Amino acid sequence: MIYLFIIYPILYLIILITGIINYAKIKDNFYLKLFLFFIAYSLTTEILGFVIGVLYEINTYPINNGWILVSHFFYLFFFLSLLKSAFKRNIVKYGIVCYTIYTLINISFFSDYLTEFLDINSIVGGILIVISIMIYFSELVQSDGILNLKKSMFFWISLGALFFYIGVIPVDVIAKFINFGVVLRVITLLLNLLMAGFFITGFIVSEKEYNR
Amino acid sequence: MEQERIQILVLVVTIIVIVLAATLVVFLLYFQKKKTAYILKQREIQQRFDKEITKSKLEIQEQALQNISWEIHDNVGQLLSVAKIQLNILQLNAPQEQQIKIQETGDIVSKSLQELRGLAKSLNPDAIKNRGFEESISNEVDRFNRLKFVNASLKILGEPFSLSNEKEIILFRIFQEFSNNTLKYSKAKNLAISINYTNNQLEFIAEDDGIGFDLTDESNQNGIGLLNMKSRTKLIGGEIEIKSAKEKGTKIFITCPK
Incomplete structure (x- = not known):
């Protein structure tokens, strides 16, 4: 079972290395550079999770919950930066504001950040990200950006995030009611593999001029 | 047993959701293909249109040049020819001392005529075609x-x-x-x-x-x-x-x- 957990750090390490090799392609956009930092942060989280949680078997909820919150805010702001229409930007902005307020209240009064999994947060954040990706797609089909979809890193990141979050929502919904069994672990692993695949492909096939 | 069934259920739901998302992406790619084809076609039409415009502009220009060339050759050219003939007639009856001057003037007129014809030829598209x-x-x-x-x-x-x-x-x-x-x-x-x-x-x-x-x-x-x-x-x-x-x-x- 240990081998299953060591896959995650390796996966993020591969994404990070591919990203660094192709750094020249993404250096013109602030959010893409931030994405690389986000991957580095995810790698750190996975390594800490593996060392503390799996090897020493200590509670890793603070680390994981931190990652959940950071990743949600990162993706929401990332897709917000891609939107041009004021109306669509406002939808995402209000989403971010509501999510922030909800998270603050939830952590302050209801959930314990240090000892339990922030399940509702995870679900709500996931749904918000999926919605903002849909909004991004809806703007994409109306713009000329769609002509060079496959050469745009933004598109590959949105694909990775879309498949990961849309797939992980059912798992999150059920996670609190049952033990985290083998099937659920396999689902999350596959989703992570899929997401990493999209990110790595994006770094390789995207072109500098479409990553501005 | 119950737990396992729930897990299977989650798996099925996840698969369905993923398939839906994949359908969406496939639709997006299909749309992209259509739109690319459409835009390429538009560009091609635009290019053909531009080419046609340039072509007709050139035709109009050539026509204008041809008219100018004819005008030089038939109108100004004829006038100069008449002037040359007049000078020749004048030369016959002129006193000796003026004859040289008239001769020189006649040469200048001949030269002008020659230059004008040369110019007319270089303007006339037909002349370029022929030569x-x-x-x-x-x-x-x-x-x-x-x-x-x-x-x-x-x-x-x-x-x-x-x-x-x-x-x-x-x-x-x-x-x-x-x-x-x-x-x-x-x-x-x-x-x-x-x-x-x-x-x-x-x-x-x-x-x-x-x-x-x-x-x-x-x-x-x-x-x-x-x-x-x-x-x-x-x-x-x-x-x-x-x-x-x-x-x-x-x-x-x-x-x-x-």
Whole structure:
């Protein structure tokens, strides 16, 4: 079972290395550079999770919950930066504001950040990200950006995030009611593999001029 | 048992959701393909339209030049001929001392007539068609030298072949545009022209040693003359390269497929 957990750090390490090799392609956009930092942060989280949680078997909820919150805010702001229409930007902005307020209240009064999994947060954040990706797609089909979809890193990141979050929502919904069994672990692993695949492909096939 | 069933259920739900997302992405890619095809087609139509416009502009221009050429040849030319005849008649009855002056005036009129005919020929597209590109250029070079505008030279390399009438006229007009600029603005002393016939294309090079201009300057770059040269070359499927720098002269290099 240990081998299953060591896959995650390796996966993020591969994404990070591919990203660094192709750094020249993404250096013109602030959010893409931030994405690389986000991957580095995810790698750190996975390594800490593996060392503390799996090897020493200590509670890793603070680390994981931190990652959940950071990743949600990162993706929401990332897709917000891609939107041009004021109306669509406002939808995402209000989403971010509501999510922030909800998270603050939830952590302050209801959930314990240090000892339990922030399940509702995870679900709500996931749904918000999926919605903002849909909004991004809806703007994409109306713009000329769609002509060079496959050469745009933004598109590959949105694909990775879309498949990961849309797939992980059912798992999150059920996670609190049952033990985290083998099937659920396999689902999350596959989703992570899929997401990493999209990110790595994006770094390789995207072109500098479409990553501005 | 119950736990396992719930897990399977989650798996199924996840798969369904993923498949839905994949359908969405496939739809997006399909839409992209359609839109790309549509935009490419639009661009092609636009290009054809532009080409058609350039072509008709050129036709109108050629027509105007032909009219001017006829006007010079038939109208001004006739008047000068009459003047020449009058002078000849006048010469017969004039006293001895005035005869030389009248003779000189007559020569000037003859020369003007000759120059006007030359000009009429270089303007008239039919004359270019009849004489061919190479001879038309050579006539222009002779005219420049005769009028002492500039010291022009023509060099021909390779095995000559003729191009279609349209290509020859357009190439000649580009050359005229260039030589007009040379004569009017460049203060050049020398103009070197070379025509190189290769296996599958014609290379035309014209170079002056005048004051040149700054190619990077936006106003020069889009000057009507340069744009004309470029759009004309495009029309005959050729390529043009213009080189110039301040005090270093100007050079054009045109390749035109056979």
